[in-house]
Amino acid sequence: MTVTQTRPLSATEAIETRRSIRQFVQEPIDQNDLREILRLASLAPSAWNAQTWRFAVVQDPQLKERLQEAAYGQKQIGGAPAVIVVYSDMEDTLHNAEETAHPGMGEAGRTGQRQTFDRAFGAQEEAQRGQWGLAQANIAFGFLMIAARGLGYDTVPMLGFDPQRVRELLGLPAHVQFAGLLPVGKRAEEGFPHHRHSVDRIAKFY
Numbered sequence: 001m002t003v004t005q006t007r008p009l010s011a012t013e014a015i016e017t018r019r020s021i022r023q024f025v026q027e028p029i030d031q032n033d034l035r036e037i038l039r040l041a042s043l044a045p046s047a048w049n050a051q052t053w054r055f056a057v058v059q060d061p062q063l064k065e066r067l068q069e070a071a072y073g074q075k076q077i078g079g080a081p082a083v084i085v086v087y088s089d090m091e092d093t094l095h096n097a098e099e100t101a102h103p104g105m106g107e108a109g110r111t112g113q114r115q116t117f118d119r120a121f122g123a124q125e126e127a128q129r130g131q132w133g134l135a136q137a138n139i140a141f142g143f144l145m146i147a148a149r150g151l152g153y154d155t156v157p158m159l160g161f162d163p164q165r166v167r168e169l170l171g172l173p174a175h176v177q178f179a180g181l182l183p184v185g186k187r188a189e190e191g192f193p194h195h196r197h198s199v200d201r202i203a204k205f206y
């Protein structure tokens, strides 16, 4: 179904009409829409409000080409007007714990946030806390797809790429972990209808 966009879709409409799209209309993405999609995704919740997610937005054709190579040649990368690389940077989060304290809680909030993060993660290995950070970033990844669809855009989530190569291409440190790549644009194909488990297959009611 092609949705002609005159207003933001409801959450229900966005979820119902999102499907993986791998062919996009060849036109640049409106930069205000792009920023709004990222802003909406940043409203995702996270434990202790840690907001471990970071976004690398790639629109440069040459860099997209190299990303496509790192994704084993998957053409939806080069064919999308923008590719959002969603990753988690837990070390940045930890070093700047105070900035995620709610301003309404004042200096005590900032101190408390620092103590919370140091207690929870200070003694952990980078890789272990990195996994925790990634779990938070995955929430934003989901929000991002729905936010894009809500504003009339389409996406395809991707984990089929060499993470080390993507770190190198984007100049990211070794500790960052990827939620995925997200090509974004307007759909130039219909994608596949949903094929999903029934609620009875996946839910138990107590």
Ligand SMILES: Cc1cc2nc3c(=O)[nH]c(=O)nc-3n(C[C@H](O)[C@H](O)[C@H](O)COP(=O)(O)O)c2cc1C
Pocket: 018, 019, 020, 021, 022, 074, 156, 157, 158, 159, 160, 161, 180, 191, 192, 194, 195
């Ligand atoms: C975490 C994740 C990784 C994925 N990786 C790829 C990928 O590398 N390449 C691809 O073409 N599709 C990829 N997909 C898309 C899935 O195949 C697709 O979401 C699934 O088949 C359901 O179809 P739908 O998105 O159209 O509802 C990925 C999806 C998710 C959620």
